[in-house]
Amino acid sequence: MRxxxxxxxxxxxxKTGGLADVAGSLPAALMHAGVDARVLVPGYKQVMEGVKxxxxxAAFPALGDMPASQILAGKLPSGVPLMIVDCPRLYDRxxxxxxxxxxxxWPDNAVRFGLLSYVGAVLSGAAxxxxxxxxxxxxxxxxxxxxxxxxxxxPGDKARSLMTIHNLAxxxxxxxxxxxRLGLPPSSFAPDGVxxxxxxxxxxxxxxxxxHITTVSPxxxxxxxxxxxxxxxxGLLRHxxxxxxxxxxxxxxxxxxxxxxxxxxxxYSAGRLAGKAAxxxxxxxxxxxxxxxxxxxxxxxxxxxxxxxxxLLLEALPALLExxxxxxxxxxxxxxxxxxxxxxxxxxxxxxxxxxxxxEVHAHRLIAGADLxxxxxxxxxxxxxxxxxxxxxxxxxxxxxxxxxDTVVDADDAALADGRATGIVFDAPNSATLLHAVTRALxxxxxxxxxxxxxxxxxxxxxxxxxSAADYQRLYDELVPPAGxxxxxxxxxx
Numbered sequence: 001m002r003x004x005x006x007x008x009x010x011x012x013x014x015k016t017g018g019l020a021d022v023a024g025s026l027p028a029a030l031m032h033a034g035v036d037a038r039v040l041v042p043g044y045k046q047v048m049e050g051v052k053x054x055x056x057x058a059a060f061p062a063l064g065d066m067p068a069s070q071i072l073a074g075k076l077p078s079g080v081p082l083m084i085v086d087c088p089r090l091y092d093r094x095x096x097x098x099x100x101x102x103x104x105x106w107p108d109n110a111v112r113f114g115l116l117s118y119v120g121a122v123l124s125g126a127a128x129x130x131x132x133x134x135x136x137x138x139x140x141x142x143x144x145x146x147x148x149x150x151x152x153x154x155p156g157d158k159a160r161s162l163m164t165i166h167n168l169a170x171x172x173x174x175x176x177x178x179x180x181r182l183g184l185p186p187s188s189f190a191p192d193g194v195x196x197x198x199x200x201x202x203x204x205x206x207x208x209x210x211x212h213i214t215t216v217s218p219x220x221x222x223x224x225x226x227x228x229x230x231x232x233x234x235g236l237l238r239h240x241x242x243x244x245x246x247x248x249x250x251x252x253x254x255x256x257x258x259x260x261x262x263x264x265x266x267x268y269s270a271g272r273l274a275g276k277a278a279x280x281x282x283x284x285x286x287x288x289x290x291x292x293x294x295x296x297x298x299x300x301x302x303x304x305x306x307x308x309x310x311x312l313l314l315e316a317l318p319a320l321l322e323x324x325x326x327x328x329x330x331x332x333x334x335x336x337x338x339x340x341x342x343x344x345x346x347x348x349x350x351x352x353x354x355x356x357x358x359x360e361v362h363a364h365r366l367i368a369g370a371d372l373x374x375x376x377x378x379x380x381x382x383x384x385x386x387x388x389x390x391x392x393x394x395x396x397x398x399x400x401x402x403x404x405x406d407t408v409v410d411a412d413d414a415a416l417a418d419g420r421a422t423g424i425v426f427d428a429p430n431s432a433t434l435l436h437a438v439t440r441a442l443x444x445x446x447x448x449x450x451x452x453x454x455x456x457x458x459x460x461x462x463x464x465x466x467x468s469a470a471d472y473q474r475l476y477d478e479l480v481p482p483a484g485x486x487x488x489x490x491x492x493x494x
C-alpha cells in the first residue's frame with residue numbers, strides 16, 4: 001500500500017493546530033504498520049530551513065497563475081519520507097502558513113494551495129514525473145481540496161482519493177474565476193463541482209470529487225450533516241453519507257507521557273501520582289499564583305477565539321473567580337479576548353494568571369500541573385488537549401460536542417459507580433451551564449477518593465495513533481483492495 005498524505009502543515013516544521021500533529025504522527029504510525037506512506041507539504045521557509053538534507057526529484061512547469069516549481073525529497077524526524085513543493089515565490093516569506101505577521105490572509109492563498117493540490121494530483125497519476133506513485137492520496141482540509149478535482153479530470157491510470165475534514169468552518173472560498181486561473185476546466189464550475197453559492201470552494205471540490213470522506217471524530221461526522229454544524233455543506237455531506245465516516249485523531253504517547261516528560265517538575269504515572277503535586281506547585285509559582293495545594297487549580301490551553309468558547313468563559317469568569325479555585329490560562333487569539341483576560345488577571349492576581357502566547361513547554365507544564373482542564377468549545381471536530389489532559393490525570397471539563405463527546409465520559413452517578421467517569425460534560429453552550437459544570441467539579445474535587453479514581457481512569461485510556469492508524473489502514477484497504485479484489489466503498493456521485 002502506497003499512500004501520499006497531502007497537508008498544508010506538518011509537525012515539527014510548520015504548525016498552527018492539530019492538522020500538523022496528524023500529518024506528522026499518522027504517517028509514522030502507518031509506516032510502522034507496514035504502509036509506504038509519504039507526506040507532501042509546501043516549501044515554507046520553516047520547512048526549507050528545518051529539513052537539512054534535500055534532494056531534487058522533479059520539476060513542474062508553470063500552469064495558469066501557478067508558477068514553475070520543483071519537488072524536493074527529505075525526511076521527517078520519524079523517518080517518514082517527505083516531498084516538498086519548492087516554489088520560493090509562493091512559500092519563502094515571513095509569517096505563518098496562511099497569514100502574514102499582522103494576521104491577514106496571504107492574498108495569493110488560492111495559488112499557493114492550488115499548486116500544492118495540483119502537484120499532489122500529478123504525482124498520483126499517469127503523467128507523474130517520478131517513479132514512486134501512490135495508490136491513494138489522503139488530502140487534508142481545504143488547502144488540498146483541489147487535488148481530487150484535478151485527479152478527476154486527468155486522463156489515464158490514477159490513484160483514488162480520500163478527503164479528511166479537520167474543521168468544516170474553513171472552506172477556502174475564492175472568486176468564481178479562480179478555478180480557470182488554476183487550470184481546472186470550465187465544466188468544473190457547476191453545482192456538481194467546485195461552485196459554491198456563486199464562488200469557488202476548495203473544500204467543496206474535495207468533498208464532491210473525492211472517493212471517500214472522513215472527519216476526525218465519529219460524532220463530528222454526524223454533526224456536519226446538520227445545518228447547525230454544516231456551514232452550507234450539510235446537503236452535500238448528507239448526499240455523500242454512504243462515503244463518509246469519522247475516525248478519531250490520536251496523540252503521540254511518547255511526547256505526551258507524564259512518566260517521561262522532561263518539561264514537567266517531576267514525573268508521575270497513574271500508579272504513582274505524587275509527582276503531580278510537584279507539578280501543581282511549580283505551575284502556581286510560575287504563574288504567580290499563591291501556593292495552595294488544597295485549592296482546585298483549573299487550566300486552559302487554547303486559541304482565544306469564539307469557536308473555543310472563550311466568550312462563554314469570559315462571561316462566566318466574574319462568577320467563577322468568586323469560587324474557591326485558581327485559574328491559569330495560556331493562549332493567543334483575538335485581541336478583544338486577550339485584553340479582557342489580561343484586565344481580569346490584573347484585578348484578580350491571586351485567582352487568575354494569563355500568559356498570552358504559546359509554546360509547547362508551558363503547555364506541558366500547565367496540563368501537568370492543573371487539577372481541572374476547561375474546554376468549553378462551541379464546536380470541536382476532535383480536540384487534542386482533552387486527550388493530553390486525560391493522559392496527565394488532569395480531569396477535563398468539556399462541552400458535549402464533536403470529539404469531546406466521543407472521548408470524555410461524564411461523571412454522572414452511574415459512571416462514577418462503575419468506574420467509567422473521566423471528566424465533567426455539560427450540554428448547552430452558555431455561561432450558566434459552564435458555571436454549573438465547574439461547581440460540579442468543585443464538589444467532586446472535595447471527594448478525594450472519587451477524584452483520584454477519575455484521574456486514574458482517564459490516564460488509563462489509550463488514544464494513541466496506533467488505533468487511529470489501524471482504522472485508516474482498514475479504510476485504505478477498502479478503497480484500494482489487493483489486485484483482483486473489488487473495492488467495498490462506493491464513491492459518491494460525480
